[in-house]
Amino acid sequence: MKTFQFLLMLLILSGINFYVIYRLVYMLPAILAARGTVLVVGILAFLSFFLSFLMRDILPVGIASCLYKIGTSWIVIALYFALIFLLFDIIRITGLLPIGKILHKSWIGFGGVVGFVTLVMIFGYFNYQKKDRVELNISTAKGVATGAPLKIVAISDLHLGYSIGVDELKGWIDLINKENPDVVLIAGDLIDNAVQPLEEGGFANVLKTIKAKYGVYMALGNHEYISGVKESEEFLQKTGIKVLRDEAKLINNQFYIVGRDDRAYFGRKKIWDLTDPLDKTKPIIVIDHQPFELEEVEQFNVDLQVSGHTHDGQVWPISLITKAIYEKSHGYLQKGNSHIYVTSGIGLWGGKYRIGTNSEYAVINMNFGQTH
Numbered sequence: 001m002k003t004f005q006f007l008l009m010l011l012i013l014s015g016i017n018f019y020v021i022y023r024l025v026y027m028l029p030a031i032l033a034a035r036g037t038v039l040v041v042g043i044l045a046f047l048s049f050f051l052s053f054l055m056r057d058i059l060p061v062g063i064a065s066c067l068y069k070i071g072t073s074w075i076v077i078a079l080y081f082a083l084i085f086l087l088f089d090i091i092r093i094t095g096l097l098p099i100g101k102i103l104h105k106s107w108i109g110f111g112g113v114v115g116f117v118t119l120v121m122i123f124g125y126f127n128y129q130k131k132d133r134v135e136l137n138i139s140t141a142k143g144v145a146t147g148a149p150l151k152i153v154a155i156s157d158l159h160l161g162y163s164i165g166v167d168e169l170k171g172w173i174d175l176i177n178k179e180n181p182d183v184v185l186i187a188g189d190l191i192d193n194a195v196q197p198l199e200e201g202g203f204a205n206v207l208k209t210i211k212a213k214y215g216v217y218m219a220l221g222n223h224e225y226i227s228g229v230k231e232s233e234e235f236l237q238k239t240g241i242k243v244l245r246d247e248a249k250l251i252n253n254q255f256y257i258v259g260r261d262d263r264a265y266f267g268r269k270k271i272w273d274l275t276d277p278l279d280k281t282k283p284i285i286v287i288d289h290q291p292f293e294l295e296e297v298e299q300f301n302v303d304l305q306v307s308g309h310t311h312d313g314q315v316w317p318i319s320l321i322t323k324a325i326y327e328k329s330h331g332y333l334q335k336g337n338s339h340i341y342v343t344s345g346i347g348l349w350g351g352k353y354r355i356g357t358n359s360e361y362a363v364i365n366m367n368f369g370q371t372h
Contacts, residue, residue, distance in 0.1 A: 013046070013075065014046075016078055016079065016082045017042065017043075017046045017078055019082055019085065020042065020078045020081040020082050020085065021038065021039060021042035021043070023081070023085045023103075024038050024042065024081070024110070024113075024114075025038050025039055026103070026104060027102075027103060027104065027105075027106060027109050027110045027113070028105070028107075028110050029105045029106075029107060030105060042074075044070075045070055045071065045074035045077075045078075046071070046074060046078075047071070048067040048068070048070040048071030048074065049067070049068065049070075049071025049072055049074070049075065049350075050071070051067050051071070052064045052065075052067035052068035052071055052162065053068075053193060056193065056194045056196070057194075057196075061162075061196060061197045061200050061201075064162060064194075064197075065161075065162040065163070065197065068162040068163060068193070068350075069162070069163055069351070071350075072163065072349070072350025072351045073121075073350070073351035073352075073353075074351075075350060075351065076121070076124070076315055076350070076351045076353050077117060077121060077351075079315070079318075080117050080120055080121075081113070081117055083317075084113055084116070084117070085113075088103060120355065121353060123355070124315065124352075124353030124354055124355040125352055125353055127353075127354045127355065127358065128348065128352045128353060128354040128359055129352075130358065130359070131172070131175060131346060131359050131360060131361060132358045132359065132360040132361075133175075133360070133361060133363060134343075134360050134361070134362045134363065135362075135363045135364075135365070136332060136341060136362060136363070136364045136365070137364075137365045137367065138304065138339045138364060138365070138366055138367065139366075139367040139368075139370035140283050140303040140304075140337065140339075140366065140367070140368060140369075140370070141337065141369065141370065142281060142282060142283045142303065142368060142369070143368050143369040144254040144255060144282075144283065144368045144369075145253070145254055146254065147368065147369065148368075149365050149366060149367045149368070150182050150183065150255065150283075150365075150366040150368070151179065151180070151181050151182045151183075151363070151364075151365055151366075152181060152182065152183050152184070152185060152285075152304075152306075152362075152363070152364040152365075152366060153176050153179050153181040153183075153184045153185070153212070153361060153362070153363055153364075154184075154185045154186075154187065154306045154341065154343060154361070154362040154363075154364055155172070155176070155184070155185070155186055155187070155308075155343065155345075155346045155361045155362070156186065156187035156188060156189060156221075156289070156306070156307070156308025156309070156343045156345050156346070157187075157188070157189045157221070157308045157309065157311060157343075157344075157345030157346065157347050157348065157349070158172070158186070158189065158190045158191075158345075158346060158347040159189055159190075159191075159192040159223065159345075159347045159348060159349050160190060160191060160192060160197075160198055160203055160347070161191060161192035161193060161194055161197045161198055162192060162193065162194070162197055163192065163350065163351075163352065164192070164347050165201065166201050166202065166203060166206055168347075169203065169206055169207070170206060170209075172346055172347075172361070173206065173207075173209055173210055175361060176210055176211075176361065177209075177210065177211050179363055180211075181211075181212045181213070181363075182212060182213045182214055183212050183213065183214040183215065183216075183217065183251070183257070184210055184212045184215075184216040184217070185216075185217055185218070185257070185285070185287050185306050186216065186217070186218035186219075186241065186287075187218075187219060187221070187287050187288070187289055187306050187307050187308040187309075187343065188218070188219050188220055188221025188222070188223075188224065188262060188287075188289030188290075188308055188309065189221035189222065189223040189224070189289065189308065189309065189345075190218065190221070190224070190236070190241075191223055191224055191227045191232050191235070192223055192227070192349070193223065193226055193227060194227050194228075195227050195228065195231040195232060195234075195235045198235055199235065203235075203239075204235065204238035204239045207239035207240065207241060208239060208240045210240075210241075214251050214252060215242055215251075216240065216241045216242065217241070217242050217243075217244055217249070217257050217259060217287065218236070218241050218242070218243050218244070218259065218287070219243075219244060219245075219259040219260055219261070219262070219287035219288060219289055220232070220243065220245060220259075220261055220262045220265075220289065221262050221264075221289040221290075221308070221309060222262050222263070222264040222289065222290070222309070223349075224262070225262060225264040225265065229265070243259065244257065244258065244259020244260075244287065245259060245261045246259070246260060246261045246268055246269040246273075246274060247259055247274075248274055248275070248277075248278055250282075254282065254283075255282055255283040255284070255285060256278055256279075256282060256283070256284045256285065257285050257286075257287065258274050258275065258278075258284060258285065258286045258287070258302075259286075259287045260274070260286060260287065260288040260289075262289045262290065263289075263290050263292065271286070271293075271296050271297075271300050271302075272296075272300050275300045275301060275302065276300075280301050283303045283304075283366070283368065284301060284302050284303050284304075285302075285303060285304045285305075285306070285366075286302050286304070286305040286306070287305075287306050287307075288305055288306075288307050289307060289308055289309050290307065290309045291305075291307035291308075291309065291310065291326055291327070291328060291329075291340070291342045292326075294327050294328065294333065294335065294340055295335065297335060297338045297340055298335035298336040298337070298338040301338075302338050303337070303338060303339065303366075304338070304339045304340075304341070304364070304366060305338070305339070305340045305341075306341055306343070306362075306364075307340070307341070307342045307343070308342065308343050308344075308345050310322045310326055310329045310330060310342060310344070311344055311345050311348055311349065311357070312329060312330035312344035312345075312357040312358075313329065313356075313357055314348055314349070314353070314354065314355075314357055315353055315354065315355040315356060315357065316355050316356030316357070317356075319356055319357055326342070328340060328342050329342065330342050330343075330344050330357075341362055341364065343360060343361075343362050344357055344358060344359060344360050345359060345360070346359055346360065346361050347359065
C-alpha cells in the first residue's frame, strides 16, 4: 500500500512538473538559451527533493538541506503554475477571452505569470512566519483534587530538520514558555525526514528549554517512522520530552495523559485497550497524531484529544482535499462530553508557504467539575 501511494504521488508530481515546464517553455520566445535554462532549472528543482530524501544518509547535512528546500519549495511553486495554466487552458478552449497571444512566444505572458506566482509565494512565506495563538476554553464534569483549571499548550507538526532550524525552534519555545503552561502536548511529527540534522544542530538541548509544571508529553507521528522510529526515539530521549507510545500516564494523581502510537505502526493498540484500565472518574487526555475515528473519543470516555497531521492542507487548494478526507481537518469539535482539537501545526512540511491556512499553537484551558 505504501509503495502504491509513493508511486501514485510520484506519478502525479511528475505529471504536474511536465505540464508546468512544457507550458513555461512554450510561453517563451524561441530563444534556445532561455528555453534551455527554464527546462534545466525545472528538472533540477523537481529532482532535488527526491535526491535529498534518497541520499540523506550520504550527503552532508548542508547539501541535503539545500536540495530539500529547493525541491519542496518547487512542489508548491509548480502547483500554482499548474493552476494558472489550467485556468488559461479553460479560457482558451472555451473562447471566453482572446488570450492566445500571451500563451505562446510572449515575454509579457511569461513575465506576468512568473511575477504573479512570485508574489503569491512571497505572501505565503510571510504568512507562514506569523503564528496564530488559538485559545480554547473547555470543561469536563470530572473533578480534580486541586479544582484549579489546567493550562495546556498543544502543538504539532514541528518538522524540525532540513528546513526548520534551531533559531526558528527557539522562537517557538519562547512563545510556549510565555504562556507558563501546566503541561505541553506535542501531537507528533516533531522530526521531519531524518534525525541527522537534529543531532548535528544541537536540537535536543534547545528542546530541553521548554518549561511546563507537569512536563512535556508527546505521541509519535508518521514522520518519526519516516525518520526511523528507533533513531527518532533515541533522539527524543535526549530532549526531556516524555514520549508515550500506546501508554497512559497518571499526572500528579489528578488526570491521565494517553499517548497513542501513530497509525503508521500497524501494531498499535486500540483506544479501549489503553483507556479501559484507567480510573474513569479522572480526566483523560489523549494525544493522537492523525485525527481518524473520532467517534471513539466520545465512546471511550476521553475528555480531550489533541491531534495534528493535516496541516489544514498547508496551501489552498490542498486545504479543500483535507477537509474532504477528515471529519475535522482543523479546529475544535465536540462530541458529547468529549472535546477534540486538531491543530494545523506550528511548523509545516517542506517549502515555507502558508496560503489560505495559518500556522498556530493552541492554548487550552481545561476546567474541571463543570458541565459546560
